[in-house]
Amino acid sequence: xxxxxxxxxxxxxxxxxxxxxxxxxxxxxxxxxxxxxxxxxxxxxxxxxxxxxxxxxxxxxxxxxxxxxxxxxxxxxxxxxxxxxxxxxxxxxxxxxxxxxxxxxxxxxxxxxxxxxxxxxxxxxxxxxxxxxxxxx
Amino acid sequence: xxxxxxxxxxxxxxxxxxxxxxxxxxxxxxxxxxxxxxxxxxxxxxxxxxxxxxxxxxxxxxxxxxxxxxxxxxxxxxxxxxxxxxxxxxxxxxxxxxxxxxxxxxxxxxxxxxxxxxxxxxxxxxxxxxxxxxxxxxxxxxxxxxx
Numbered sequence: 606x607x608x609x610x611x612x613x614x615x616x617x618x619x620x621x622x623x624x625x626x627x628x629x630x631x632x633x634x635x636x637x638x639x640x641x642x643x644x645x646x647x648x649x650x651x652x653x654x655x656x657x658x659x660x661x662x663x664x665x666x667x668x669x670x671x672x673x674x675x676x677x678x679x680x681x682x683x684x685x686x687x688x689x690x691x692x693x694x695x696x697x698x699x700x701x702x703x704x705x706x707x708x709x710x711x712x713x714x715x716x717x718x719x720x721x722x723x724x725x726x727x728x729x730x731x732x733x734x735x736x737x738x739x740x741x742x
Numbered sequence: 743x744x745x746x747x748x749x750x751x752x753x754x755x756x757x758x759x760x761x762x763x764x765x766x767x768x769x770x771x772x773x774x775x776x777x778x779x780x781x782x783x784x785x786x787x788x789x790x791x792x793x794x795x796x797x798x799x800x801x802x803x804x805x806x807x808x809x810x811x812x813x814x815x816x817x818x819x820x821x822x823x824x825x826x827x828x829x830x831x832x833x834x835x836x837x838x839x840x841x842x843x844x845x846x847x848x849x850x851x852x853x854x855x856x857x858x859x860x861x862x863x864x865x866x867x868x869x870x871x872x873x874x875x876x877x878x879x880x881x882x883x884x885x886x887x888x889x
Contacts, residue, residue: 623780633778634804641818651818652885660821661807665779665800672783672799677791679828680799686825 608675609740612717618674618703623666625658627695634659653692660689663732666701667721671736674703675717678739687721687734698726706735715740749814751847751854751879760809760842760858764865765802767836772797796831799871806840806860807875818880822855827872830864837865845874854879 625633627643634642641648641657648656664687671679693699700723707718717740722733747753769787775798776782790796803826810816832838842860849855855878862871 629778629780632774639818641820647818650885651880659804661800661803661824662779664803664824664826665775665781665798668799669779669781669783672785680792680796680831681828683799683828684826685828686823688823689821 609715612705612708612715612740614705614707616705618670618705618719620703621666621670621701623699623701625662625693625695625697625699627656630656630658630662630695633662653694655694655696658693658695658697660687660693660732663687663689663693663699663701663723666699666723667703667732667734667736670701670703670721671719671738674719675738676741678714678717678741679736683736683738685734685736687732689732691725691729691731693725693731697731699731700724703736711739714742744813746813746815748882749810749816749879750881751849751856753814754844754847754856754879756844756847758844760813760844762805762809762812762840764837764839765805767797767801767832767834767838769795769834772801772834775801790831792831792833794833796833799828799832800826801832802838802840802862802871803873805838806842806858806862806871806873807877809840809842809858809860810856810877817882820878820880821875822878823876825874828870829872830868830870832862832870836870838862838870854881 703721840862846857
């Protein structure tokens with residue numbers, strides 16, 4: 606089925622499950638001392654119970670959801686805006702959710718707007734935002 | 743020789759500019775990123791609608807986020823907001839760099855923030871990603887977290 610036929614406002618997208626382990630955070634951020642992402646003692650000194658995943662990792666998760674939906678129309682012509690609401694700690698289990706919010710004509714194609722939010726294993730929202738991309742022509 | 747003062751809210755100036763060094767995007771960068779974010783889409787290692795492999799669209803975001811580290815010692819900070827516009831795919835073999843400019847700083851609920859707009863370009867000056875991010879500054883000697 607063509608992508609355009611699979612798009613309906615209000616439709617929820619298949620969720621993604623993510624587990625940002627310390628090892629994955631280390632690879633993402635680069636291990637260094639005096640980092641709240643990779644130095645447990647420094648994170649503790651800054652008032653966090655464990656090292657934090659970079660907020661930017663959540664934008665990668667949201668991007669994955671959009672590429673699964675729109676493919677090249679997100680890689681070229683996509684936008685993403687996110688706010689980081691609560692810390693994500695090493696070892697948290699995240700669920701990335703999305704819902705199609707709107708579609709608008711744009712030139713020969715259609716821009717699709719998706720509301721995206723991320724929750725941790727306690728049901729707490731850690732990030733939220735909006736992404737857009739173009740339907741393939 | 744570059745000197746690196748410690749970044750403080752007071753020293754930061756709206757309008758000041760940053761530029762990164764140039765980075766060669768390698769297949770290994772993309773593979774490591776795929777591991778870190780648990781996303782090994784086949785376009786990142788093989789053919790894609792753009793002809794060859796492409797990188798995750800957010801691959802170079804840390805180059806932009808770390809712009810201020812090229813000028814200051816950054817004690818600690820938290821990322822509050824991020825906006826991206828993906829203009830062209832980043833591809834392995836590109837030499838990319840990011841340029842940024844501080845467009846705002848403000849204090850809200852006793853916390854200090856800086857706002858930076860940026861662009862990441864290839865070696866020909868083609869804009870690949872534009873964006874804007876808001877970072878919270880955690881002053882030296884203070885704690886921020888939840889305990």
